[in-house]
Amino acid sequence: MKHNLQIQVLKPGLHTTIQDQGRWGHMAYGVPRSGAMSVLDAVKANWLVGNPPNAPVLEITLMGPTLALEGGGQIALAGAPIKATLDQQPISHLQTVNVLGQQTLKFGRTKDQCRTYLAIRGDWKVASWLDSVSAAVTKPQLLTPQSILTKGLLWVVESQGQLEIRQIHGEPPKNQKIRVMPGPEYSRLNVQSITDFLTREFIVSAQSNRMGYRLDGTLNNFTPAGELISSGIVPGTIQVTNRGQLIVLMADAQTTGGYPRIANVIAADLPRMAQLRPGDPLQFSLVSLSEAQRALSRSKF
Amino acid sequence: MILKEKVLGNMELLPFGDQALLVNFEQRIQVEVNQKVMAMYQAVKAADRAEVTFLIPAYCSLVIGYNPEISDFQHLRSWLKELKIEMEGSVEPERKLKIPVCYHLSYGLDLKEVAKLTGLKVESIIDLHTSHTFRVFMLGFLPGFAYMGPLPEKLQCARMSTPRKKVPPGSVGLAGNQTGIYPDEAPGGWRIIGKSPLPIFRTQGQEPFLFQAGDLVRFEAIEDARFQEIQVQCAEGIFDWESIYET
Numbered sequence: 001m002k003h004n005l006q007i008q009v010l011k012p013g014l015h016t017t018i019q020d021q022g023r024w025g026h027m028a029y030g031v032p033r034s035g036a037m038s039v040l041d042a043v044k045a046n047w048l049v050g051n052p053p054n055a056p057v058l059e060i061t062l063m064g065p066t067l068a069l070e071g072g073g074q075i076a077l078a079g080a081p082i083k084a085t086l087d088q089q090p091i092s093h094l095q096t097v098n099v100l101g102q103q104t105l106k107f108g109r110t111k112d113q114c115r116t117y118l119a120i121r122g123d124w125k126v127a128s129w130l131d132s133v134s135a136a137v138t139k140p141q142l143l144t145p146q147s148i149l150t151k152g153l154l155w156v157v158e159s160q161g162q163l164e165i166r167q168i169h170g171e172p173p174k175n176q177k178i179r180v181m182p183g184p185e186y187s188r189l190n191v192q193s194i195t196d197f198l199t200r201e202f203i204v205s206a207q208s209n210r211m212g213y214r215l216d217g218t219l220n221n222f223t224p225a226g227e228l229i230s231s232g233i234v235p236g237t238i239q240v241t242n243r244g245q246l247i248v249l250m251a252d253a254q255t256t257g258g259y260p261r262i263a264n265v266i267a268a269d270l271p272r273m274a275q276l277r278p279g280d281p282l283q284f285s286l287v288s289l290s291e292a293q294r295a296l297s298r299s300k301f
Numbered sequence: 302m303i304l305k306e307k308v309l310g311n312m313e314l315l316p317f318g319d320q321a322l323l324v325n326f327e328q329r330i331q332v333e334v335n336q337k338v339m340a341m342y343q344a345v346k347a348a349d350r351a352e353v354t355f356l357i358p359a360y361c362s363l364v365i366g367y368n369p370e371i372s373d374f375q376h377l378r379s380w381l382k383e384l385k386i387e388m389e390g391s392v393e394p395e396r397k398l399k400i401p402v403c404y405h406l407s408y409g410l411d412l413k414e415v416a417k418l419t420g421l422k423v424e425s426i427i428d429l430h431t432s433h434t435f436r437v438f439m440l441g442f443l444p445g446f447a448y449m450g451p452l453p454e455k456l457q458c459a460r461m462s463t464p465r466k467k468v469p470p471g472s473v474g475l476a477g478n479q480t481g482i483y484p485d486e487a488p489g490g491w492r493i494i495g496k497s498p499l500p501i502f503r504t505q506g507q508e509p510f511l512f513q514a515g516d517l518v519r520f521e522a523i524e525d526a527r528f529q530e531i532q533v534q535c536a537e538g539i540f541d542w543e544s545i546y547e548t
Contacts, residue, residue, distance in 0.1 A: 024355040024366070028342070029510045030440040033355070130509070138444055138485050142504050184315055184323055229330060230441060230448070232357030232364030236318050255357050256441030264318030267369060289374055292319035296369055 005073035005099065005120060005157045012149040013065035013107065018124070019147075021054045023132035027255045033235060034134040037115055037210060037251050037274035041079035044301055045119035048076030048096050050163040056126065056133045058118040058149075062277065064107020065149055072100045073159055074121040078168070080275060082116040083108030094168040113275035122159025137211070137252045177285040179269050180238065181292055185260035188225045193244070196220035197262065198284055202246065206278045210252040213276065218244035230256045236265035236273070248273060268295035312337075314381060316374045317364055320354070324363040324381070330451065330478065334361045335438050339515045344384055352377070358514050359439045360448070397434075397517045397547040400482070400497055402473050403528040404430075408496035411461075415475065415492050418458040426494060427522055429456050430473075435480060437516040445484040445502040447512035452478045464490035471496045473520070484510075498523075498531040499545070507542070519547075 019042065022035025036042035036059055043053045058065075064082055077084060077093050084091050085106050091097050099105075110116055126133050126146040135147035146155055189197070202215040222244030233239070237249045239259035248265060249257075250273075265273050266287060276282060287295070317323040324341065326334050342358040345365060352372035357364040367377050404427045406412055416423050435449040442448075452475065460476045465488060468474070472483045474491025483489060484502035501511045512518070523531075534540035 026444075027355045027357050027366075028440065028514065029444060030442060030446055031444045138487075138502075139504060181316060181318055184317065184325065229328060229360045229362075230439065231325075231359045231362040232317075232321075232323070234318060234321055234357075234364065234366065236320075254442060256359055256439065261317075264321075266318065267320050289316050289319060293369065293373060296319060 003072040003122070003159045003162075005069060005071040005122070005159070007120070007155055007157065008068040008070075009065060009149050009151055009153040010068055010104070011066040012151055012153075013060060014063035015061040016065045016149040017059050017135040017147055018056050018126055018144075018149075019059045019134045020056045020132055022134050022251065023130045026130050027232075030255050031130060032137045032211075032252045032255060034132065034137065034210075035251050036117065036134075038079055038117070038271040040271040040299070040301060041115070041275075042117045042119075044094070044168055045076050045078035045117040047301070048078065048094065048166045048168065049074050049119045049121035050166075051119055051121060055119070056124040058120075060107060060110070060116040060118065062114060063109050064116065066107065067105045069099050069103045069105055070101070072098075073157060074098055074163060075105070076119045076166075077116055078119070079115050079117045080110035080113030081170075082110045084116075094170050096163060096165045096167070098162070098165075110277075114277045115275060120157045121163060122157045125156045125158065174272075177283045178273055179266045179287045179292065179295065180263035180284050181266060181287060181289060183238065183261035183263045184231075185225065185228070186262050188260055189219070189240075189262055190221060190223060192221035193219040193223075197246075198286055201281045201283050204276050204278050204280045204282065208278050210250055212250050212253055213248040213273070215246040215248070215282075219246070225260050228258050228260060230258045231261075233257045233261060234264070236267070236270050237261050238263040238265065250274065266292035266295060268292065268299040271299075314378050319374075320369050321364050321366045322374055322377050322381075324365065326361045326363075328361055330360050330438065332436055332451075335436065335515075338363050341381075341384075342514070345381075348384070350380075357441075359441065395436075395515050395517050396513070397519070398512070399519050399521050399545050399547055400499065401523045401527065401531060401545075402431075402495040402497045402520045403523050403525055404495040405525055407525075408472070408528075409494040410465075410472070411474075411492040412494050415456075415458055415494055418492075419455060421455060426456065429453050430480070430494065431520045431522050433519075435518045435520075437512050437514050437518060438479075439514050440510070440512065443484055443487055443502075445510040445512065446481060447501075447514075447516070447518075448479050448481055449518055450479040452480055454478075458492060460490040461492060462490075464488050465493075468493060469496065471498065471501065473497060495520075495522075496528070498528045498535065499540075500535055 136143040313325040355366035
């Protein structure tokens with residue numbers, strides 16, 4: 001049986017966007033990759049409703065939206081725990097939830113982490129640009145008008161049949177260090193700067209968003225290496241500015257840059273990085289490529 | 302031709318996190334070095350391997366993303382080392398583009414400042430900018446933003462110490478030995494000497510990006526009347542795009 005679920009935005013929340021896994025094929029033209037900041041959590045949410053891993057999800061940041069649902073379907077939440085109610089009844093995290101008729105889905109603030117992912121079973125009828133529905137970084141209103149939530153926005157998700165309820169047992173977030181591999185310009189740092197980078201507790205600054213996380217403070221005894229010839233950067237690349245400030249590049253980052261790239265966050269730890277909020281502390285630890293590969297195979301969902 | 306030191310120069314293959322590999326060529330801004338980058342970029346693209354997830358060619362480097370579930374750095378490195386690069390055959394011939402630019406003072410917001418900095422007359426600046434063929438070394442910063450060069454030495458000047466908050470789309474700027482066109486309104490510190498009526502970043506129809514790395518570009522000075530005319534033609538979809546490609 002065919003179900004249609006119509007979603008209308010009553011309140012958009014702080015910064016709510018539609019994301020899939022991004023537009024990887026156009027980075028050579030300077031187009032940011034975009035996509036879910038925590039791909040792992042987006043994949044979990046999609047699994048709970050039986051969608052493919054790359055299906056669109058709603059990425060909710062810190063303060064969630066209020067949505068009017070009409071029709072029938074199945075939804076699920078993953079990522080940051082959040083206060084969420086369906087017609088004032090609290091709904092479970094990490095579990096398939098059935099919706100039917102006219103209902104109001106209301107979100108509050110996220111707890112402990114930054115981003116919650118809402119998956120909806122079926123085929124999202126939203127416009128894509130360059131093979132992805134993820135909100136574009138430049139000209140989003142023109143290129144992906146449905147992917148940044150605004151009041152009144154409406155879209156439909158079509159699905160075939162119902163899925164048995166699925167569940168994932170959540171683990172409390174581990175407060176471990178963010179593991180990095182040395183970047184191409186790592187060796188340009190002096191001993192004091194390296195020691196500082198690997199021992200200090202940094203704080204995520206308020207100037208952090210989907211493009212990058214700026215960390216508070218500057219590296220001890222940092223001596224600028226001068227501007228480099230622009231070269232590729234990827235989500236997870238850690239740049240150091242001329243005054244020694246660290247920037248961890250994230251999903252919406254530019255594709256090239258001229259600051260020294262001192263490290264790259266390993267793939268297994270990018271979801272944890274994406275879940276840090278402004279004000280959260282973090283520490284880095286250095287790992288080898290083979291450790292990074294082992295960590296990734298262990299972090300599989 | 303086999304990928305040999307002789308062909309690609311001093312090429313270094315480095316891990317770039319655990320999902321990408323960085324190929325560093327000789328670290329200098331030079332046409333010959335960039336041709337090597339583009340040859341490798343084209344060869345990797347043409348091989349169309351499932352594990353390659355993205356490519357970022359730049360002045361003298363190439364980032365190759367891979368899917369760590371089906372490949373790893375060691376595999377990719379040995380494949381790249383054996384990759385046959387047909388420097389002649391597989392490389393697409395460089396396209397030649399002629400880009401109209403109006404160098405009026407109303408568009409060339411920094412023309413007078415550039416004249417002061419370089420000691421050149423405004424006419425000489427325009428002459429120099431339109432008499433050279435520039436290479437698109439890479440795209441970056443914004444979708445479709447082409448870094449072109451090298452600029453003749455006489456035209457070189459440093460970026461603005463305080464960048465503009467908003468540079469109008471289509472603005473043609475100078476920065477060090479580079480020149481470029483802003484595809485979109487954006488903050489920027491390049492010194493603006495003119496404006497092109499062509500949409501550089503196209504949001505509908507045709508290919509979204511006017512430039513690609515490796516293009517050869519010549520600028521053509523136009524009067525304001527022609528600028529207005531082209532702008533209208535582009536908006537109405539009747540501009541003859543073929544006219545900008547030289548054979």
